Amino acid sequence: MDWMNHVKPFLIKLLIITAINVTVLPIAVGATLVDIIIISLIVTPIAYFVGDLFIMPRVGNAIASILDFGLTFLMLWILGLIFFADRNSSILLATLFTTFFITLSEPLFHAYLKNKLFNEKEDKRSTIIPNYSTEFAEDDVIELDKHRSKKDERTK
Template sequence: MNLKALGIKFIINMIIVFSIFGIFYDASLVNLFIISVLTTAVAYVVGDLFILRRFGNVVASISDFFLAFVTLAMLGIIFIQTDMPIVLASLFAAFFITITEPFLHAYMQEKGPDEKSTRPLTRGRYQTEIAEESTPNRITRKTDKRRDPTK
């Protein structure tokens, strides 16, 4: 897990959630913090660890928009009690989160996976390794006498 990228993602999500939901709705700071944490966790696990590594930056950025929208809308309905529609604010917040995602994805791809994370799938691009022995030819077959230096 790349903790620095996760921290950057959390700060971006927190700024956007606090700005949009905090200004237009009467929501407590604790609820906005919980929404930020859960949105970051879902987007990081599904979008960055799964989709980004398998499909690339463009597909991950597009899927992050829908993922952020659905997550923010559901969490907004659960945590924010209001008469105004949450969907429009979730749409704006997802849009602003999606604008920042390609930069975060480029940073994550540049840094590469950590030691503990798994390697990305290669989709059938296998490479064989061919090398000659670098040690002297001491062990030979009994039938090949011309290569045996002792006989």
């Protein structure tokens, strides 16, 4: 697989992680923009190459999203302890919120990867053009009057 195919998905993942970090971390722990960019540049390559390229193709979208939660939480928590240990803030709570919102975006990102990078497209032809079958058979015609008259004769 050509490495150029990974540039666009990697940048999308970097944008998602950075946007969520910019939203949560300044409020929760007082992070600066430089802190957020450094954290995003550390978390994104690990999450992309380990979570999205190694784990997701092997175990599927749902399990990969759960494993991505654990991996992202661990990375953000360790980096939070390194960057924000001197501040009086709840690093654990900030990490949980950030990881939660990143994990919400993972199934959409995995669907994008399956479609664009792994070329796993659904067969939409079956939903657009239904495959109807026609059955050709002859039906037996039962004459009820003859059947009833024979039944009546037996009962007499």
